[in-house]
Amino acid sequence: GAGVSQSPSNKVTEKGKDVELRCDPISGHTALYWYRQSLGQGLEFLIYFQGNSAPDKSGLPSDRFSAERTGGSVSTLTIQRTQQEDSAVYLCASSLVRQGPDSPLHFGNGTRLTVT
């Protein structure tokens, strides 16, 4: 499709298990962002990719969170030893690399993660 695709759309996991969330950005978009949206918290920045490198990973909340991007396309966000506070909607967005107002973010529909 033409939009950002995220999978799975919903994930329920037990506390302590590892999870992988996948993002397929829009073709040709070299910038890729991960955000987390919790109830009443707004969108929290996690990490930014430019191509396969991550020049800004300042938003990752702990070393249990990691992300990678391969081939300048698909990205995977991994959460190890999940905790209940990790429950949230994880949103991926992509954009053209150039700076400026004509580079809006295009979001996927997110992965709703529930840790029981």
Place this chain on the structure above:
Amino acid sequence: TQLLEQSPQFLSIQEGENLTVYCNSSSVFSSLQWYRQEPGEGPVLLVTVVTGGEVKKLKRLTFQFGDARKDSSLHITAAQPGDTGLYLCAGAENSGGYQKVTFGIGTKLQVIP
């Protein structure tokens, strides 16, 4: 990281009423974006404002960027049930060679028929 405050956080109005949502920051952004998000979906861009004092209109929606580029407002005229959703403002700043986008907490709007 610059912070964006949105108000009100919740708004429930009758169809046909007007409303204004505010987005404020203590810092300057290179541009400010407004997104609308519906349940189960990702945010979708409505508009980007760049120049201080700029006003943009999108049908019944009017967006304004403050003169100092620190604040913005979204005004909806004659709200319709289809306007129901979460409205997010986002400030863009050029950081380390890329566009860093920081979001406000959002305004959840419910328009009652």
